[in-house]
Amino acid sequence: MSSNNNDSNSTIPATKERYSTFFTTLFCWVLWGSIIGIVVGSTSTLLINLNDYLTEVRQNNPYLIFFLPLGGIIIGYLYMYHGKGSRKGNDMVLEHIHHGQGKIPLIMGPMVFVCTFITHLLGGSTGREGAAIQMGASISESVNRLFKVNKIDRKILILSGISGGFGSAFGAPLAGTIFGMEAVMIGKTRYEALIPCFVSSFVSHYVAEAWGIQHDTFTIQTVPQINGINVLKVIGLSIIFGLISIAYSQSRHEIKSLSDKYLKNLMFRAFVGGIVLIALTYLIGSRDYLGRGLPMVNQAFEGQVPYFAFLAKIVFTAITMGTGFRGGEVIPLFFIGATLGNTLSFLVNLPTSFLAALGMISVFAGAANTPITAFLLSVEMFHGEAVTFFFMACMISFIFSGHHGIYAAQKIFEPKS
Amino acid sequence: MSSNNNDSNSTIPATKERYSTFFTTLFCWVLWGSIIGIVVGSTSTLLINLNDYLTEVRQNNPYLIFFLPLGGIIIGYLYMYHGKGSRKGNDMVLEHIHHGQGKIPLIMGPMVFVCTFITHLLGGSTGREGAAIQMGASISESVNRLFKVNKIDRKILILSGISGGFGSAFGAPLAGTIFGMEAVMIGKTRYEALIPCFVSSFVSHYVAEAWGIQHDTFTIQTVPQINGINVLKVIGLSIIFGLISIAYSQSRHEIKSLSDKYLKNLMFRAFVGGIVLIALTYLIGSRDYLGRGLPMVNQAFEGQVPYFAFLAKIVFTAITMGTGFRGGEVIPLFFIGATLGNTLSFLVNLPTSFLAALGMISVFAGAANTPITAFLLSVEMFHGEAVTFFFMACMISFIFSGHHGIYAAQKIFEPKS
Structure with a gap:
């Protein structure tokens, strides 16, 4: 070894x-x-x-x-x-x-x-x-x-x-x-x-x-107590977040390999991607899933978002990135995680803003396969609140995301388990 | 590679x-x-x-x-x-x-x-x-x-x-x-x-x-602002803490190799160690450096400790551990770091409890060669306060401690620099 x-x-x-x-x-x-x-x-x-x-x-x-x-x-x-x-x-x-x-x-x-x-x-x-x-x-x-x-x-x-x-x-x-x-x-x-x-x-x-840059901030209103029930809830949630991170990575990879097969010309490929995105936007009648979508991420912390917002964002981002548009995937992953956390607040009795934060961090941990980075990010974004839960969530989401991830060129030196 | x-x-x-x-x-x-x-x-x-x-x-x-x-x-x-x-x-x-x-x-x-x-x-x-x-x-x-x-x-x-x-x-x-x-x-x-x-x-x-265990807690009263001056201060301090961690590891290794050479018999070796510790205790007229020494660690956070407390603890612990007594080195490292931080508060204009905490964490990071563990420990011990300073301090102390450390059997896979 x-x-x-x-x-x-x-x-x-x-x-x-x-x-x-x-x-x-x-x-x-x-x-x-x-x-x-x-x-x-x-x-x-x-x-x-x-x-x-x-x-x-x-x-x-x-x-x-x-x-x-x-x-x-x-x-x-x-x-x-x-x-x-x-x-x-x-x-x-x-x-x-x-x-x-x-x-x-x-x-x-x-x-x-x-x-x-x-x-x-x-x-x-x-x-x-x-x-x-x-x-x-x-x-x-x-x-x-x-x-x-x-x-x-x-x-x-x-x-x-x-x-x-x-x-x-x-x-x-x-x-x-x-x-x-x-x-x-x-x-x-x-x-x-x-x-x-x-x-x-x-x-x-x-x-x-x-240079004057100010970064977006999100606030956890209430941090739940660490006790047996809440730990079990966080474990269950982290598994879900880890699986959703797979859903995203795989969708994006699938769209990319379909494009590689059927839409070899990069111009035509992105052209089709653009058409599909327009169609989807008018189909669901909302522009919330275009761009970075920060307003909805904020809403996930403060109020209520559509139940399937996370799913819509997976589709929009997988198509955008899979057909060759540019930018980055972390903010979309935050969006997916935060809105999913918000949605899950109807099932799990934990504070909404906490669930949004947990989703945000753990979907990123799973999709990027970077548990320590994701944990550090949570410490920085949420000023050291709820660190134990975040740590658990990052590890578990990382473990459950398996060998899937947004970076195809990552090298896995040892199988995770 | x-x-x-x-x-x-x-x-x-x-x-x-x-x-x-x-x-x-x-x-x-x-x-x-x-x-x-x-x-x-x-x-x-x-x-x-x-x-x-x-x-x-x-x-x-x-x-x-x-x-x-x-x-x-x-x-x-x-x-x-x-x-x-x-x-x-x-x-x-x-x-x-x-x-x-x-x-x-x-x-x-x-x-x-x-x-x-x-x-x-x-x-x-x-x-x-x-x-x-x-x-x-x-x-x-x-x-x-x-x-x-x-x-x-x-x-x-x-x-x-x-x-x-x-x-x-x-x-x-x-x-x-x-x-x-x-x-x-x-x-x-x-x-x-x-x-x-x-x-x-x-x-x-x-x-x-x-089972009812309650752990010792230490509190940082005031966290300094992050600004250029304070960052430079923390960098300078962390270098000192890193070098002190070398001082400890080397003293302990030296005492051990001297014992290996001149006091081959383990019973006689520890017997001599015990005699020296008694002599030192009566020489300096204080029992503060025996055992874990938590009262003085607390004092380093709350008041003032003798200027050379850190040095005394280095000597006492190096002799204790170097001649074969048992326990652990992390608490002594905390003691060394916290008292040194307290001492340095006379030179550096930063809150005493913050300096004690910084010393505690960075001496450990340097001596054990475990920057991420030390950082996580700081997050857990100080509830996510001053994370940026702790992170800097752990990295810098780790870098400056070079290839020295308390665990002789650690394997260094890549030189640190």
């Missing part, structure tokens, strides 16, 4: 040299992590502000949704002819870290930004952290090339770009620190990447804050 | 079989984790209650300290003639998980309990979580033999025994879940052990609570 790993004990050099190496390496990681953090924090600010603006434009001009198929064609065109292989997005970044072959195209960052803007302006159901992460990876790659870092270090630097993107996109530097390391390899966390990831995540978060 | 690991994707069997395997394995892990949790939670309760009682006896009978050298002889005798190799304690458990050779002697648990009781009754400077952890490992080994688990599973089961011991000893089931996995292998976290560790840690914690 462990014998074929390199054990550094045997190769530790003499003390003096060791300390000088330690401080040189530390200095480099802090420097690079900071540079990446400053740049990524700034680009994330641009992303967040412009996205918010475009969402406002969309809401003021309802007709824009009819341009969604056209937007799909543009996105398809961009990735077909100018993407240099970057259309695999997050999966490409993960694969690169595993195999280290080839280069991450620098165009990936700007490309995903433009396509995310188009998607948001025209109403695709998506988030934005995917864009922040891919931009982070592109920026790290630029730093790589600038400083001519060697191959192993390059991977670590890319991880730190991911951390910066996540930390600044969510205002969650703790979760950002761990996300890259945890997402890349389930079951094997690479602590040696800790320093640059930590620096980059915190720096990018504070840079974004310095 | 990753290519020589087994990638389970290639060996995933057909869907139906996969699910049945999943549920069978899950059921087994939950069952075994629960059994271990129930037993370990109960033995930890015994440990905690009896220890508290013996500490009271010691405080009411100051002359008992003169029996410390005699106690040392008894402990030395027990390990020499009845220990079956278990005198390496925690390190033995860690080594067993790495190499999987031989068996963990079942006697280890009862042995460490008895010796911890002797140490506490007579005034050695020690904690008790080492005893809880080794008892956990012994109990897991019994379950192993009872159920005839295969070799890989055995290691996981032992990890879950460690988790149960930690979770119940500190009333910290979150930290307990991760501790075993993180402590055993720095830089490589074995997620496949997550389920039994999680179950065992929570079950043992709640079993101990059901």
